[in-house]
Amino acid sequence: MNYDERVAWIRARLRKIIARRLREITGGAAAQMHYKTYWLHIVQKHLVLVDRWPVELIPFCDPSRASGSLAVLELLWIRWKRRATGFRHATAAEMAAFEAAGLFDRPARKRRSDYDVVRGRRRDPATRSKKLRMKVVKTPAVVPDGADDSD
Numbered sequence: 001m002n003y004d005e006r007v008a009w010i011r012a013r014l015r016k017i018i019a020r021r022l023r024e025i026t027g028g029a030a031a032q033m034h035y036k037t038y039w040l041h042i043v044q045k046h047l048v049l050v051d052r053w054p055v056e057l058i059p060f061c062d063p064s065r066a067s068g069s070l071a072v073l074e075l076l077w078i079r080w081k082r083r084a085t086g087f088r089h090a091t092a093a094e095m096a097a098f099e100a101a102g103l104f105d106r107p108a109r110k111r112r113s114d115y116d117v118v119r120g121r122r123r124d125p126a127t128r129s130k131k132l133r134m135k136v137v138k139t140p141a142v143v144p145d146g147a148d149d150s151d
Helices: 003-026 038-046 070-081 092-101
Strands: 048-051 086-089
Touching: 003 038, 003 048, 003 070, 003 086, 038 048, 038 092
Parallel strands: none
Antiparallel strands: 048 086
8 A cells, every 4th residue: 555545544444443432432323423513412412522632743633634644643543442542421510611611502603695685686777687687578469460371
């Protein structure tokens, strides 16, 4: 295997071992790791925390986004394999502190970029989009006399 294939392989192994350990501690066969919504979907839902993550080597995020260094990823994988890094149950005091800190608050959704803009067809030529064209009737309203005569 070349370097990129080894990095991809170790990332896959790392994701599998993290998912397996999460399923072990939660007892749920369908438990999945969520890095972006960690506080809501892991800590609040399952009451577990990641313990002893090596933040000085690699930031806490998805291993696919974290580092391209094979040595750092292998070190993280070995830490998970030897259980130096893993999940642990959160205490009631920790959960109360996290709640007080606002870590479980759902992020507010952004407003649409066209929030105050009236959408749809605008018939007024001064305010309508140039891409929207007025519908033009191409056939006359009345068929003239003699139009159906075939000569």
